[in-house]
Amino acid sequence: MTRPITAGVDGTEESLAALDWAAREAVRRGLPLRVVHAWRYAESLATADRDTQHGWVSDGVAEAMRTVSGRHPGLEVRMDVVEGGPAQALADAAAEAEMLVLGSRGHGPVIGFLLGSVGQQVIAETTRPVVLVRAGDQPAAEAAGRDVVVGQHGSAEDSADVLRFAFETAAARRATVRAVRAWTLPPVFAYSPGSLKLLDDAGGLEPYEKQALADALAPWRERFPDVPVAEHVEMGSAGQVLLSVAGRAQLMVVGRRARRTAVGARIGSVTHGVLHHAGCPVAVVPHERPADA
Template identity: 55%
Template sequence: MARPITAGVDGSPESRAAVHWAAREAALRGLPLRLAHAWLWQPLDVPIVQDREEQARSAESLVREAESEIARRYPELQVSAEVVPDTAVAALLDESERTSMLVLGSRGHGAIVGFIVGSYGQQVIASAASPVVAVRAPSAEDQDEAAIPEPREGDEVVVGQHGTPDDCDAVLGFAFETAAAHGVGVRAVRAWSLPTLYTYSPGSMRLADEAGGLEPFEKKALTEALKPWRERYP
């Protein structure tokens, strides 16, 4: 049975964008979509009325509304939704064990600073058993999360390659698979620099010397890492 793509749902605009992104990706890959919302009854130590049943109904309503919205947009897509009785990090890490991809919302913070994923998002990205995708909410000029961008000429998936082929096997596989699903190319980047005074030694430079220098060594390493994936995705 194919593993689904799973999106975390919490009712925020970022989460809604993540759900729509996950739905589009699942449709492209021919995979089912799973929506998960973590909710655990945790009474607060404050003198206010707390209704456990009302909170449970609210959590259930949250995922059902997301499920209904996606079902209307993608009638051919297999969609399931569940309220998971656990904390957010524990629930998402558990979901990552049985999904092909975990999709979370992310608050944009500009092109230079990058993503703000929150403390739970950082923990999930660091420890998840599956690939994790952080999705920005749409800008003020583009509020339609369901608009499907068509691939443009020159579009590509950029992937960083480091170490040996075994070190980067999973990330290269994800990059090529994603590029194939979207009908775009792959740009693989391997960064290197001259060794520092503290890391340089005749022994550490032996492999580079055998390859004809540092740059030829790095090019060879990149070519070897990409070879099986180029063959699998010609």
């Protein structure tokens, strides 16, 4: 089954920017585009029945679709107006998509990328990649030689899904993958005879981290030989290190552990920080830890 690239649209400037981004990505990947709008019948509008309100919403989404189709004449576009809560409707749409693309409310001077409760819930619940695009996104950045930046963490198996998404996206854009791995000094009690031997064999902490990144990238370099790769290993918190290279990124790709806790699904502190402060579109890719890890 061919999965579409799906864009959630609500008529706002940021959702229309997300729709434009999704359309360009669909063209690059040769995939259909699905446009989804969630709505609820407003009983307070006594002069308009359910069918009339549905017609208003459909007309607005159809206008956005006509604009996209005019820019990309060969693109297959389909529209779905779904009655219900936006978070559930978008999560359901994401389950059937190659990726879900949503708008962000902007980049504020204090808290940065304003994600919103619906976006947070959808990202936390879905098992598919979600891309956040803010209003004012500039397509020119995609053609300006900027990198697809991806955060790599843990073992090669841990980061396989995240790296796959980054390499596939870079290949479609003929861009460089800039793989970033951050490391910090572990507390003394974290050392064990086994870990000390691994570090000793690698020649120290930084060489060990560089080798870990190289090992994680190796299968993807082989699978995508035409994609240039830059490796970035730096001491510091993962969020800070990723944001330090965000200025050269056309897209930031981060992972989210696809697990539920006693308080429900979570985005994770690093992903949350990048979502709130990166100036470029951000892709959040859920991944599972291998069963034997």
